[in-house]
Amino acid sequence: MSKIDPNAHEARGWHAGGYSPPVKLFLTGAAGDPGALAGVEVAGFPIELSIIDEGGFPGVEDVADSAAAVVQVATDDPATVAQFGALARATDVPMLAAAFDPPLSFVRQLVRAGAHDVIPLPLDIADLETSVQPIASELATKTRSAHVGLEKSIMVIKSEGGVGATALSTQLATRFAANEAAAGRETCLLDMDMQFGDAAFVLGLKPRLTLADLIQAEERLDGALMRTVATDHPSGLKIVSAPNEILPLESLSAEHAFRILNLAKAEFGTVFVDLPMNWTNWSLSLMTRADMVLMVTELSIPSLNRARRQLDLLNSQGLGDIDVRVVVNRFEKGLFKKLTRSDAESVLGREVAYTICNDHQTMSEALERGVPIAEVKRRSALGKDLDILDSGLAGALGLER
The missing domain is CATH 3.40.50.2300 (Response regulator)
Structure with a gap:
């Protein structure tokens, strides 16, 4: 033969x-x-x-x-x-x-x-x-059918640009996907930052098809197309990349955004959604479908104040009952730091759920190589913090591993 x-x-x-x-x-x-x-x-x-x-x-x-x-x-x-x-x-x-x-x-x-x-x-x-x-x-x-009852969405928002939300969400999503794959489930990352999203890029991927193809499909959008557009990462994560060209935020309607999210959940189970910095009708509408929201900020007064304004906006839009968990990125530990976790909680008016340590060297090398941080340093404080965040999300979403 x-x-x-x-x-x-x-x-x-x-x-x-x-x-x-x-x-x-x-x-x-x-x-x-x-x-x-x-x-x-x-x-x-x-x-x-x-x-x-x-x-x-x-x-x-x-x-x-x-x-x-x-x-x-x-x-x-x-x-x-x-x-x-x-x-x-x-x-x-x-x-x-x-x-x-x-x-x-x-x-x-x-x-x-x-x-x-x-x-x-x-x-x-x-x-x-x-x-x-x-x-x-x-x-x-x-x-x-493997996803029935396990369709969850985690929205990632940021207090301001430059807080490392994309780097954090991609590294978290790859860990989450690897753990879910071991349990026989899938995970997807929807990069819906239509103007400046680069989640696929920081993971070393160059997809030919992107979110733009899902937007242009209109009534032809279905689960098969969703899987065709999603690109595989070695961790098992499925990534729907942001458009290669900058698109107006108004290119997407709330109805179509709902359809994209619902199809992604039906196909893959748990879906991380990286939202744009600027709020739109469709991004605010998507928040109503979130099982959890991660608010990424830094331990500085300007960043914390902007995070507080974001939280106030959600409250003013009737979204105050959403499970929002504050993640302080690049968290410095030590006796001589200017701000503490308690200071952050005082500014925000709520508990800081997670802190991610500041390991610039490890994170930068991972981003430059387009790989998970575990391939840069097998054991690190940064990896430990990500594991805590991953376990916390899985537990809150009822995902048994």
Whole structure:
């Protein structure tokens, strides 16, 4: 058996939305034409073709790590149905059979043996798409059902520009995503700072598709497009990047912002939302959907005063009952610091929930390299503070790990 990847010129199995497992075809030379499959996808999955000998049959290890496997069977060989059934029972990969002019009785035998469908040969891409689409829909449904009851949103706002909110939220989100992935769940970061957002950039990513594509999709926006636009980070975090070009804040309506957030939660479960510094009707409206808000500020009188004004704005808009947790970034500890945690709480009129220590060197190197801080320094006070924040969020949102 020889494998021929008709899309080998591309990064195998990778798309704008991250890794997508292939549909593996196991066909004889007479049934498989690699040239005709170049650049072709079925139901959003790339194709991988393996040429098998007459009478040959793939094993469990051959079909592993695929979205579905299509195996050619011979209508004149009764043993082929038994072989197909044994393979279907030995793997969780959805199995489809392919045959030249299969009689109805033969199709029924294959379906009873575990075939999701039987595709006629020579192979027609439209037939293959029709057969694979229900499998793709079933996978999407399973993914969404895993998030039922766990759809949460965490809005990140800042007292002012320059307090390190984006650096903090991206580093927090990667840790949160890695821990959620270990529990079998997903996490997304929506960078909705349409003018100055750079969450993807500081994590070393350069997405081709961005939030702008979700905005332009209008009525075509759905879960499949959401996953296509979201870019995978090695931590498991899905990132919807801010637009590559500066867009007017008015480009997004409150209704469309709601739809984007709701779809992200339905697809991924927990969603971090990095909001723009300037308030808009849609960003204030999104706050009503927040399960938690992180207000990022610094330990300085100007920054704390601006944070207090932000909190006062939320109260004036009837949003005072939202769970807002103040995070003091670049927190200095020691006997000779000018301001204390108590001073911050006095200015804000509320408790400081979390402090993140000032480790400029570690954070700067992580940002320059576009990596999580754990890759810069395995153990650090900064990492410990982020772990405390991560655990606090998970506990408050009811996410068992």
